[in-house]
Amino acid sequence: MRWLLLVALSLACSGVRPAPNADAGRLDCQGTGEPAVVFIPGASRGASDWDEVRRAVQAPVKTCAWDPPHTGPRSAGSDARRLLDALEGQAQRWVLVGHSYGGLVVRMAAASAPDRLAGALFVDSVHEDLFDPAQAVPVTKQQPIDWIPSFREATRVSYPRGVPVLALVADHRGTEGWERDLASQRKLVAAGNPGEVVVVERTGHHIPRDRPDAIAETVRRLLALPTVH
DSSP, X not given: OGGGGGOOBOSSOSOOOOOTXXXXXXXXXXXXXXXXXXEEOOTTOOGGXXXXXXXHHOTTSOEEEEEOOSSSOBOHHHHHHHHHHHXXXXXXXXXXXXXXXXXXXXXXXXXXXXXXXXXXXEESOOOGGGOOTTSBOOXXXXXXXXXXXXXXXXHTSOOOTTSOEEXXXXXOTTSTTHHHHHHHHHHHHTTOSSEEEEEESSOXXXXXXXXXXXXXXHHHHHHHSGGGO
């Protein structure tokens, strides 16, 4: 699949240990209201990926963009712990939005704090069904994610049932692997109430850059659902 070309993985790693005195990341929050909408970027990306989306969502929604640590190794589990620590005091409940690798972080954070989860949005998220460990390279400064532990951690947890969950997937209909990609996204939303996959046209994998309007519209839809509040 297309995102595998962007993913660097490590076959040799059995766990993630953050480096001593590692950067803990930063959470930038703006606006007021509950629940807060928390944006989590893809691998080797940052909070600025969500600037256009946050502007499109508009006040009075409180939005928070997660700028992950720039040092590694990192995993979905370690990033979720840092994110939840940063969210303390910012909001009582939240909607989690994760792009690509950020989808794994959403799964870990949702499972760790199910009572505070108001909804989730997966944006062209990676999924274990599309993961090929044979394409492994070591963790580097430029690519700090330890992918094998990240997938292992995410597959061991369950998304809380009954919480709204939607998935946006880039439109690659007619290309090789499209049906498998779509099926993986359907698995992500299977426990949601509602749970739905939406195909986004005129975009590649980087939906936050190509179609911030589509993400903002879906966030507003999540916030409008009665079960979110």
